[in-house]
Amino acid sequence: xxxxxxxxxxxxxxxxxxxxxxxxxxxxxxxxxxxxxxxxxxxxxxxxxxxxxxxxxxxxxxxxxxxxxxxxxxxxxxxxxxxxxxxxxxxxxxxxxxxxxxxxxxxxxxxxxxxxxxxxxxxxxxxxxxxxxxxxxxxxxxxxxxxxxxxxxxxxxxxxxxxxxxxxxxxxxxxxxxxxxxxxxxxxxxxxxxxxxxxxxxxxxxxxxxxxxxxxxxxxxxxxxxxxxxxxxxxxxxxxxxxxxxxxxxxxxxxxxxxxxxxxxxxxxxxxxxxxxxxxxxxxxxxxxxxxxxxxxxxxxxxxxxxxxxxxxxxxxxxxxxxxxxxxxxxxxxxxxxxxxxxxxxxxxxxxxxxxxxxxxxxxxxxxxxxxxxxxxxxxxxxxxxxxxxxxxxxxxxxxxxxxxxxxxxxxxxxxxxxxxxxxxxxxxxxxxxxxxxxx
Amino acid sequence: xxxxxxxxxxxxxxxxxxxxxxxxxxxxxxxxxxxxxxxxxxxxxxxxxxxxxxxxxxxxxxxxxxxxxxxxxxxxxxxxxxxxxxxxxxxxxxxxxxxxxxxxxxxxxxxxxxxxxxxxxxxxxxxxxxxxxxxxxxxxxxxxxxxxxxxxxxxxxxxxxxxxxxxxxxxxxxxxxxxxxxxxxxxxxxxxxxxxxxxxxxxxxxxxxxxxxxxxxxxxxxxxxx
Numbered sequence: 001x002x003x004x005x006x007x008x009x010x011x012x013x014x015x016x017x018x019x020x021x022x023x024x025x026x027x028x029x030x031x032x033x034x035x036x037x038x039x040x041x042x043x044x045x046x047x048x049x050x051x052x053x054x055x056x057x058x059x060x061x062x063x064x065x066x067x068x069x070x071x072x073x074x075x076x077x078x079x080x081x082x083x084x085x086x087x088x089x090x091x092x093x094x095x096x097x098x099x100x101x102x103x104x105x106x107x108x109x110x111x112x113x114x115x116x117x118x119x120x121x122x123x124x125x126x127x128x129x130x131x132x133x134x135x136x137x138x139x140x141x142x143x144x145x146x147x148x149x150x151x152x153x154x155x156x157x158x159x160x161x162x163x164x165x166x167x168x169x170x171x172x173x174x175x176x177x178x179x180x181x182x183x184x185x186x187x188x189x190x191x192x193x194x195x196x197x198x199x200x201x202x203x204x205x206x207x208x209x210x211x212x213x214x215x216x217x218x219x220x221x222x223x224x225x226x227x228x229x230x231x232x233x234x235x236x237x238x239x240x241x242x243x244x245x246x247x248x249x250x251x252x253x254x255x256x257x258x259x260x261x262x263x264x265x266x267x268x269x270x271x272x273x274x275x276x277x278x279x280x281x282x283x284x285x286x287x288x289x290x291x292x293x294x295x296x297x298x299x300x301x302x303x304x305x306x307x308x309x310x311x312x313x314x315x316x317x318x319x320x321x322x323x324x325x326x327x328x329x330x331x332x333x334x335x336x337x338x339x340x341x342x343x344x345x346x347x348x349x350x351x352x353x354x355x356x357x358x359x360x361x362x363x364x365x366x367x368x369x370x371x372x373x374x375x376x377x378x379x380x381x382x383x384x385x386x387x388x389x390x391x392x393x394x395x396x397x398x399x400x401x402x403x404x405x406x407x408x409x410x411x412x413x414x415x416x417x418x419x420x421x422x423x424x425x426x427x428x429x430x431x432x433x434x435x436x437x438x439x440x
Numbered sequence: 441x442x443x444x445x446x447x448x449x450x451x452x453x454x455x456x457x458x459x460x461x462x463x464x465x466x467x468x469x470x471x472x473x474x475x476x477x478x479x480x481x482x483x484x485x486x487x488x489x490x491x492x493x494x495x496x497x498x499x500x501x502x503x504x505x506x507x508x509x510x511x512x513x514x515x516x517x518x519x520x521x522x523x524x525x526x527x528x529x530x531x532x533x534x535x536x537x538x539x540x541x542x543x544x545x546x547x548x549x550x551x552x553x554x555x556x557x558x559x560x561x562x563x564x565x566x567x568x569x570x571x572x573x574x575x576x577x578x579x580x581x582x583x584x585x586x587x588x589x590x591x592x593x594x595x596x597x598x599x600x601x602x603x604x605x606x607x608x609x610x611x612x613x614x615x616x617x618x619x620x621x622x623x624x625x626x627x628x629x630x631x632x633x634x635x636x637x638x639x640x641x642x643x644x645x646x647x648x649x650x651x652x653x654x655x656x657x658x659x660x661x662x663x664x665x666x
């Protein structure tokens with residue numbers, strides 16, 4: 001990824017280079033054209049001077065009337081010359097051309113004006129020439145000067161562009177900086193970014209409004225869960241206290257205590273259900289923080305320790321197979337604990353005596369992966385498809401728990417961006433895989 | 441001990457009061473924050489059970505008021521909101537403990553007792569269970585001079601039963617006390633049965649445990665009235 005200001009500077013540089021190249025190609029030609037025109041003007045002026053002179057003093061001083069002489073004059077540096085000769089061609093000449101002349105064994109390119117005129121019935125040809133050397137020389141010089149100047153300009157403007165872009169895009173940098181690493185809209189820095197660029201102002205403004213809106217929604221959702229939990233748990237609380245007080249009385253019959261305990265159990269089921277739904281709602285509305293640092297294997301070992309007595313009692317072997325470990329940053333330990341606990345507990349529950357549940361951890365294709373495999377009763381395709389839904393039909397009626405544990409595990413995994421995949425075969429066993437996101 | 445119960449749900453307040461009275465506490469009730477505010481400034485309480493969800497008052501303010509009035513009451517916060525922030529906020533403001541609704545009355549009692557032990561620096565006496573001697577601090581169990589090795593969970597379980605001796609504790613009450621509320625899928629688990637079974641096995645290797653009773657269909661009881 002390339003930063004915008006670099007891209008802009010790069011584009012500026014490129015456009016300048018193209019412009020310079022074009023300039024360098026066409027400039028000499030233009031300069032030459034301008035120069036030639038200037039020279040031509042000059043030549044015409046010189047011609048007028050000569051013609052004026054001839055009309056003043058006559059042709060005699062230049063060419064004697066009876067000689068076949070030609071008149072020629074050039075300056076020492078051979079930059080210019082004027083020549084006069086008799087001319088025997090019928091047509092009139094008046095044109096300018098480029099031609100080489102041999103002067104004192106030196107071939108020089110001249111721009112020459114040819115002009116024929118009539119004096120006393122005799123036709124004469126006047127040639128006024130100017131060396132092109134000076135023009136070529138000027139062209140070379142100008143090209144060099146321009147080239148140097150352009151390089152200088154390019155370097156200067158490139159530096160100023162970079163600097164200016166940096167200055168100009170600073171608000172954008174700030175906005176992207178604010179967005180980076182934001183896990184929760186409530187953590188978004190809501191102070192306005194200082195800018196007089198309307199685009200950035202609108203971008204920043206819209207972002208802040210959006211964040212505030214999301215934050216507001218989260219807060220509302222949080223409020224609703226808080227209120228619902230209060231409304232639902234208070235009556236449960238009243239009932240529970242009443243039943244517990246009854247159970248503590250010494251004057252009740254034992255069959256009555258059993259009934260009370262059964263009622264309490266049902267009430268616990270309700271309580272547990274409400275709490276599970278609230279837990280899911282709280283996770284989904286981001287009411288849990290993800291800022292603990294811990295090792296996954298520590299959590300898994302703790303879970304094995306917790307569940308081992310139950311597995312032991314049931315005759316299920318709980319095996320640890322931790323190849324690699326990962327230090328987990330930005331996670332909620334107790335949620336991660338719950339997630340794995342639910343799955344391991346479920347695996348033990350669904351495995352018959354003599355079976356085995358294996359917890360494995362290793363890096364697979366760069367991602368840390370925890371698999372929990374059992375050789376228990378497994379699941380059919382139909383059961384798999386509804387596995388993570390909140391109120392799935394139970395696999396069998398003897399199954400205990402609200403069956404919401406897997407939904408909780410899935411919600412926690414989603415909250416941590418952990419991918420869960422399940423493969424299962426009826427009567428063979430089930431494998432849960434938790435693929436952790438790559439550590440950035 | 442003197443306890444003020446601040447709870448807007450009258451039904452619940454009365455049940456808590458009935459239970460605590462049977463445990464020989466003196467109970468006073470306040471159904472609103474205003475009422476509580478008055479009572480706290482006028483009377484001296486050892487404990488205040490404070491529901492944070494009062495409709496007319498921010499429960500946290502009550503703690504501040506009490507502290508400003510020079511009250512040395514210990515606060516135990518009750519809330520049905522169950523938010524982590526509430527818990528942290530409450531404990532930071534000088535509440536002594538925190539309970540989420542719905543809670544077991546037994547759990548409330550043991551929290552009160554634990555705070556009381558801390559507050560009045562009661563040196564816990566060793567508890568005699570048949571041939572066993574249970575030490576609270578440091579946590580140890582001896583039988584005829586030999587230490588009985590228990591896991592942390594087994595010790596917790598035994599201690600909870602023993603501290604609430606002669607009361608039947610249901611499996612769920614025991615479960616909730618030891619594992620807390622986060623593992624919500626376990627209302628019907630046999631966790632407690634397994635742990636009691638293991639506990640019995642370990643204890644019986646040293647001496648018989650007739651005092652650790654199973655109350656059929658209800659739960660378990662540590663019986664110390666022999």
